Amino acid sequence: DTAVSQTPKYLVTQMGNDKSIKCEQNLGHDTMYWYKQDSKKFLKIMFSYNNKELIINETVPNRFSPKSPDKAHLNLHINSLELGDSAVYFCASSQGQGLSPLHFGNGTRLTVT
Amino acid sequence: QKEVEQNSGPLSVPEGAIASLNCTYSDRGSQSFFWYRQYSGKSPELIMSIYSNGDKEDGRFTAQLNKASQYVSLLIRDSQPSDSATYLCAVKKWTGNQFYFGTGTSLTVIP
Numbered sequence: 001d002t003a004v005s006q007t008p009k010y011l012v013t014q015m016g017n018d019k020s021i022k023c024e025q026n027l028g029h030d031t032m033y034w035y036k037q038d039s040k041k042f043l044k045i046m047f048s049y050n051n052k053e054l055i056i057n058e059t060v061p062n063r064f065s066p067k068s069p070d071k072a073h074l075n076l077h078i079n080s081l082e083l084g085d086s087a088v089y090f091c092a093s094s095q096g097q098g099l100s101p102l103h104f105g106n107g108t109r110l111t112v113t
Numbered sequence: 114q115k116e117v118e119q120n121s122g123p124l125s126v127p128e129g130a131i132a133s134l135n136c137t138y139s140d141r142g143s144q145s146f147f148w149y150r151q152y153s154g155k156s157p158e159l160i161m162s163i164y165s166n167g168d169k170e171d172g173r174f175t176a177q178l179n180k181a182s183q184y185v186s187l188l189i190r191d192s193q194p195s196d197s198a199t200y201l202c203a204v205k206k207w208t209g210n211q212f213y214f215g216t217g218t219s220l221t222v223i224p
Contacts, residue, residue, distance in 0.1 A: 041219075044214075055209050
């Protein structure tokens with residue numbers, strides 16, 4: 001069974017469009033994350049969210065917004081897509097305040113043309 | 114100052130040698146430390162975690178943590194071509210459950 005799953009795997013779209021990436025975890029974790037990985041492999045945290053607190057990396061444009069219908073899902077909405085948004089986006093989850101590591105989804109490669 | 118810094122490499126070692134990967138972190142409030150391996154086009158996968166000062170061994174992998182020096186390393190013994198990947202150091206802080214990553218070290222094991 002897939003622990004953290006995200007869809008779609010590939011997303012090609014034009015500048016100015018709005019798109020969403022879905023993420024679901026079946027690990028029972030209480031915290032979910034979105035990371036952006038650029039072409040140089042740097043993983044930058046965008047958001048972390050549990051049922052109590054949303055933490056937003058201050059460098060993330062407000063065109064990006066997380067939506068969590070329940071603790072097992074954290075979707076990423078992106079408005080007015082720009083060329084610089086092209087990257088691989090990873091969803092991940094972890095179990096709260098403990099020493100639990102991050103578990104990653106398979107990633108979504110977003111290409112903005 | 115970056116939260117986590119790694120020597121980006123690339124690092125090349127011959128098959129059977131020891132590969133040594135290093136990482137430093139800036140926040141003394143960091144709680145736990147992880148090494149992830151990422152193959153090209155794949156997601157990061159956890160290979161080691163360490164929380165206390167000293168060494169932790171798992172098969173061919175040894176993680177070393179020195180909190181006083183804010184330094185964590187990964188040794189890969191008897192390196193294999195299948196170990197060729199990017200290795201990411203990650204640090205988890207006590208507050209906010211935030212994980213911060215280094216820029217990764219690209220390792221190539223030459224047969």
